[in-house]
Amino acid sequence: MRDYKLVVLGAGGVGKSCLTVQFVQGVYLDTYDPTIEDSYRKSMEIDNKIFDLEILDTAGVAQFTAMRELYIKSGLGFLLVYSVTDRQSLEELVELREQVLRIKDSDRVPMVLVGNKADLEEERVVSVEEGIEMSSKWGKVPFYETSALLRSNVEEVFVDVVRQIIRNELEAANANASASAGLGAGAGAGVARAEAPAGREKTAVSRDKAPVGGPKKPEPKRRKKSKKKNACVVL
Ligand SMILES: Nc1nc2c(ncn2[C@@H]2O[C@H](COP(=O)(O)OP(=O)(O)O)[C@@H](O)[C@H]2O)c(=O)[nH]1
Numbered sequence: 583m584r585d586y587k588l589v590v591l592g593a594g595g596v597g598k599s600c601l602t603v604q605f606v607q608g609v610y611l612d613t614y615d616p617t618i619e620d621s622y623r624k625s626m627e628i629d630n631k632i633f634d635l636e637i638l639d640t641a642g643v644a645q646f647t648a649m650r651e652l653y654i655k656s657g658l659g660f661l662l663v664y665s666v667t668d669r670q671s672l673e674e675l676v677e678l679r680e681q682v683l684r685i686k687d688s689d690r691v692p693m694v695l696v697g698n699k700a701d702l703e704e705e706r707v708v709s710v711e712e713g714i715e716m717s718s719k720w721g722k723v724p725f726y727e728t729s730a731l732l733r734s735n736v737e738e739v740f741v742d743v744v745r746q747i748i749r750n751e752l753e754a755a756n757a758n759a760s761a762s763a764g765l766g767a768g769a770g771a772g773v774a775r776a777e778a779p780a781g782r783e784k785t786a787v788s789r790d791k792a793p794v795g796g797p798k799k800p801e802p803k804r805r806k807k808s809k810k811k812n813a814c815v816v817l
């Protein structure tokens with residue numbers, strides 16, 4: 583099975599490495615060399631299937647490099663990370679996102695907006711509402727606040743991106759099947775989709791005290807909801 587390449591992007595010091603290492607190794611490293619750019623592998627189970635992830639923890643995004651273009655090209659999903667204690671780091675994501683969309687030549691690139699260091703309530707300068715606003719501007723890109731320190735919402739952000747990748751793949755396969763069967767758009771609307779991530783249609787926000795990646799609905803309701811969505815798939 584091929585690897586799902588994820589890329590963690592954001593300004594220096596926002597916690598990209600801490601988030602990645604916390605997700606991959608389950609530990610919080612406080613003293614991580616800011617110049618280290620490394621990739622990590624992790625297998626994880628989502629909806630009873632195993633996915634092999636390759637996660638690139640980037641460094642030094644300030645300057646454009648051919649290297650960066652290369653890894654954005656090969657990345658399937660992106661975590662755009664800022665720190666809630668650093669307004670500039672949120673602003674830097676605007677250009678970073680545009681670069682990703684340009685290089686991927688698509689406006690449907692799997693990504694999540696991540697406001698890290700949510701545990702530093704006293705040093706916070708970016709409110710939850712501002713994160714939501716940015717996510718809305720970006721077409722409701724799922725938004726989470728995380729704390730690498732407390733391991734809050736860390737798993738959730740990675741799972742969300744992988745689910746988006748899976749969903750895009752299913753929809754692409756669906757479109758191909760429809761096209762080769764000579765059917766019009768929408769013919770494959772009944773094909774099962776990966777379960778919609780909590781934050782896709784509704785912005786998922788949760789502070790570190792309540793590390794849940796979005797509103798949890800009772801099972802039956804959810805099933806009903808996803809059926810409805812299937813009927814509305816636009817291919
Ligand atoms: N309080 C707090 N500090 C964090 C968190 N994540 C990272 N840090 C701090 O921010 C520093 C920079 O993190 P790092 O992951 O190296 O940032 P990177 O440059 O984006 O990779 C770390 O040394 C930690 O001290 C977090 O969730 N909470």
Ligand SMILES: [Mg+2]
Nearest residue numbers: 598599616641
């Ligand atoms: Mg780093």
